[in-house]
Amino acid sequence: MDVPLSWYLLVAAALFCMGLYGVLSRRNAVAILMGVELMLNAVNINLVTFWRYVAPEAMAGQVFAVLVYTVAAAEAAVGLALFIAIYRSRDTVVVEDIDLMKG
Amino acid sequence: MNILDDLFVNIGQWWTNLLSDALSLPDGAVTMINGLIGGLILALLGVVMVLILTYMERKVFSRLQDRIGPNRWGPWGIFQAVADAIKMLIKEDIVPDNADRLLFNLAPVLMVIPAVLLYAVLPFGRRMVGSDLNVGALYVVAIGSLTAIAVMTAGWSSNNKYGLLGAFRVIAQLVSYEIPMVLAMASVVLIAGSMSLVKIVESQPIPNAILMPVSFFIYMAAGMAELGRSPFDLLEADSEIVAGYFIEYSGMKFALFFLAEYINMFAIAGVATTLFLSGWNWPILPTWLWFFIKTFAVVFVFIWARGSWPRFRIDHMLNFAWKFLVPLALVNLMVVALVDKLLADAGMWARAGGLLVSNLVIIAVTLGVVAWAARRSRNAKLQAIAGAR
Amino acid sequence: MSVEHGVFIVLSAITLVGAWIVIANRNLYRAALGMVLSFFGVAGLYALLNVGFLAVVQVLIYVGAISILIIFAIMLTRQVMDREVVQRNSQWFISLLVALVLFGVLGYTLAFRVADQWAVGGSGLPEKPIEALGEALVTTYALPFEVASVLLLVALVGAIVIAREK
Numbered sequence: 049m050d051v052p053l054s055w056y057l058l059v060a061a062a063l064f065c066m067g068l069y070g071v072l073s074r075r076n077a078v079a080i081l082m083g084v085e086l087m088l089n090a091v092n093i094n095l096v097t098f099w100r101y102v103a104p105e106a107m108a109g110q111v112f113a114v115l116v117y118t119v120a121a122a123e124a125a126v127g128l129a130l131f132i133a134i135y136r137s138r139d140t141v142v143v144e145d146i147d148l149m150k151g
Numbered sequence: 152m153n154i155l156d157d158l159f160v161n162i163g164q165w166w167t168n169l170l171s172d173a174l175s176l177p178d179g180a181v182t183m184i185n186g187l188i189g190g191l192i193l194a195l196l197g198v199v200m201v202l203i204l205t206y207m208e209r210k211v212f213s214r215l216q217d218r219i220g221p222n223r224w225g226p227w228g229i230f231q232a233v234a235d236a237i238k239m240l241i242k243e244d245i246v247p248d249n250a251d252r253l254l255f256n257l258a259p260v261l262m263v264i265p266a267v268l269l270y271a272v273l274p275f276g277r278r279m280v281g282s283d284l285n286v287g288a289l290y291v292v293a294i295g296s297l298t299a300i301a302v303m304t305a306g307w308s309s310n311n312k313y314g315l316l317g318a319f320r321v322i323a324q325l326v327s328y329e330i331p332m333v334l335a336m337a338s339v340v341l342i343a344g345s346m347s348l349v350k351i352v353e354s355q356p357i358p359n360a361i362l363m364p365v366s367f368f369i370y371m372a373a374g375m376a377e378l379g380r381s382p383f384d385l386l387e388a389d390s391e392i393v394a395g396y397f398i399e400y401s402g403m404k405f406a407l408f409f410l411a412e413y414i415n416m417f418a419i420a421g422v423a424t425t426l427f428l429s430g431w432n433w434p435i436l437p438t439w440l441w442f443f444i445k446t447f448a449v450v451f452v453f454i455w456a457r458g459s460w461p462r463f464r465i466d467h468m469l470n471f472a473w474k475f476l477v478p479l480a481l482v483n484l485m486v487v488a489l490v491d492k493l494l495a496d497a498g499m500w501a502r503a504g505g506l507l508v509s510n511l512v513i514i515a516v517t518l519g520v521v522a523w524a525a526r527r528s529r530n531a532k533l534q535a536i537a538g539a540r
Numbered sequence: 541m542s543v544e545h546g547v548f549i550v551l552s553a554i555t556l557v558g559a560w561i562v563i564a565n566r567n568l569y570r571a572a573l574g575m576v577l578s579f580f581g582v583a584g585l586y587a588l589l590n591v592g593f594l595a596v597v598q599v600l601i602y603v604g605a606i607s608i609l610i611i612f613a614i615m616l617t618r619q620v621m622d623r624e625v626v627q628r629n630s631q632w633f634i635s636l637l638v639a640l641v642l643f644g645v646l647g648y649t650l651a652f653r654v655a656d657q658w659a660v661g662g663s664g665l666p667e668k669p670i671e672a673l674g675e676a677l678v679t680t681y682a683l684p685f686e687v688a689s690v691l692l693l694v695a696l697v698g699a700i701v702i703a704r705e706k
Binding site for chain 1: 605
Binding site: 304 | 569570576597612
């Protein structure tokens with residue numbers, strides 16, 4: 049436990065900001081989903097680090113992290129199914145071309 | 152026999168003492184050097200096993216087909232692997248025109264990495280394990296799922312639509328058979344009470360293959376499918392999608408794919424031995440010798456299956472995984488958990504007997520259900536033929 | 541600067557370089573592999589924190605399942621001019637500024653203002669962490685556990701129905 053708590057939090061913050069940039073500035077829907085996964089990872093690092101450093105005897109932090117994994121997996125599955133369905137009907141997954149519900 | 156048993160442990164101990172006392176290095180440096188050397192030895196062990204396994208496979212497979220097998224290079228053909236290696240090395244290394252060079256070169260390396268990583272947790276003997284993780288069984292599953300990424304990269308970077316289709320089919324097979332494998336392992340972990348592979352071996356005075364034959368069968372079937380061996384070898388079938396995802400690879404890269412398959416075969420056979428055949432835990436012979444004997448027996452069963460059965464079609468293979476193995480594995484897990492809880496306080500033999508009886512009941516019920524379903528579909532077909540006349 | 545610091549710096553570098561490849565690379569497939577690298581870095585960080593179970597679960601779920609899903613989606617939604625398509629949309633400069641400002645605020649706060657405000661230590665990890673986790677999941681946190689299983693079931697059925705050929 050040599051490494052100070054704030055170092056882990058800084059790495060998580062950097063990962064989160066990179067994911068945020070990825071979500072806001074990409075055109076392909078799958079690339080946006082990759083940015084979202086990076087943000088979820090950053091959040092998980094945060095949770096686990098706080099749990100480990102502050103209250104490791106209570107299992108709340110680890111249970112929280114396991115539930116975040118579950119939700120991330122479910123969200124990725126449904127999101128990708130949606131992208132594939134959109135690709136089948138519109139023939140593109142560039143988000144600028146599918147921002148209208150018409151057609 | 153204890154001297155022979157502890158031979159490698161003693162050599163390791165002497166080496167550590169040499170480093171820390173004679174050369175007086177600090178503790179951290181000794182650990183790091185030992186770790187690096189241990190990793191190197193395990194990787195080399197994998198590659199050496201490949202030499203033995205390729206020879207064994209070709210000889211046994213050819214005997215099953217009533218022919219002799221390689222017998223030109225060396226007495227009884229034992230240098231055949233050297234001849235193969237020379238052939239692979241002198242072949243021309245082709246990279247297709249529009250392929251992504253970095254990914255194309257990276258894919259064989261990515262394929263070998265998970266195969267070698269599995270050797271880190273196998274318990275080769277009484278105190279000889281690379282790293283006694285307390286989540287060893289879960290580590291095996293996680294590393295096994297890395298192979299899919301390598302296959303995908305190989306299929307994608309070849310820039311060849313047949314290679315891509317082959318990669319899709321292999322991924323479907325790998326992903327489908329992970330679930331029965333995990334469920335079979337879960338029943339073993341349940342009985343042993345721990346995920347650490349060392350503790351699983353130590354908790355098996357009676358091998359788990361006798362306690363839970365259904366789990367053993369599921370694990371062997373799923374293991375054969377994960378390795379991509381017959382009867383699940385859709386991708387190697389030269390009559391199908393022309394060599395599948397590594398159609399564009401030649402020379403040393405192709406050799407790396409083959410190397411990865413054999414390293415993986417020995418590793419999965421080793422895991423099957425650890426989980427189901429009580430690893431090194433039998434008396435009289437030194438423990439590491441038992442481990443190798445049992446692992447080679449499992450490899451022999453793999454080769455035997457390859458030589459005996461025809462190849463599955465892809466829809467047969469997927470049906471077998473999702474409609475047969477997954478429900479069977481789930482039912483098995485529930486029954487094993489129930490029986491284990493009920494007989495938790497009885498002696499070792501009562502528990503073993505109870506588990507064996509419950510597994511035999513599962514086998515009988517399964518065979519009954521399959522026979523009934525087959526009879527029903529046969530009757531329906533006969534009705535249809537009679538009705539069409 | 542002990543060995544642990546050095547290992548931490550190496551693992552964080554792997555994580556952040558992987559994330560950089562995700563957001564900056566034009567080739568989607570290489571971005572996916574960069575994401576895999578980043579996930580491995582995070583798994584290494586968990587192992588450094590002595591939470592081996594979560595490290596292995598991270599590899600199993602993220603690398604073994606989610607990455608394969610994303611790679612499949614990339615391959616099935618390919619466009620013809622894939623290599624030459626520009627990957628940055630028109631608001632990339634603003635979003636870069638926003639991300640940098642956010643990182644500045646978070647970094648400054650974490651590094652200088654609240655660095656040592658939390659009582660570190662607690663009373664150490666329980667002796668058998670996996671058994672404790674299992675027990676917590678079925679006794680204290682049984683309701684979230686069951687809700688998570690229902691969520692997974694709904695996602696499974698929903699994904700199959702949405703992606704089915706009509």
